[in-house]
Amino acid sequence: MTWNETEYLDCLLSERRGYAWVMRQHGGLTPKEAREAALERYPYQPAEAPYRGLIFHDEAWHWAMLAIHGERYAREHPELVHPSADYRALE
Numbered sequence: 001m002t003w004n005e006t007e008y009l010d011c012l013l014s015e016r017r018g019y020a021w022v023m024r025q026h027g028g029l030t031p032k033e034a035r036e037a038a039l040e041r042y043p044y045q046p047a048e049a050p051y052r053g054l055i056f057h058d059e060a061w062h063w064a065m066l067a068i069h070g071e072r073y074a075r076e077h078p079e080l081v082h083p084s085a086d087y088r089a090l091e
Contacts, residue, residue, distance in 0.1 A: 003053050011056055016042045016091055018060035026088070027068045037067070061087055 003011070019041055020034040029037060041063060045052040054061070061083040065073045074081050 012042055015060045019064050022061055022064035
């Protein structure tokens with residue numbers, strides 16, 4: 001997908017917000033720690049980066065659950081496979 005800068009930044013900020021929310025609600029991080037984790041997980045990539053935006057192929061919920069519970073989270077925590085209604089309300 002080709003992103004213009006506005007689309008990319010909108011998506012980046014949205015995913016950072018979602019990731020930070022999950023890390024606070026499910027990972028027990030403080031707001032500051034959650035923001036820092038989101039910035040680390042979703043760094044800005046310049047327009048010429050070859051795989052810019054590839055991380056968006058899965059939503060922040062998934063990436064946060066992997067960080068919190070590991071690769072087996074879907075098997076070990078099937079209730080967390082799908083984002084919660086509260087997470088969806090962020091959109």
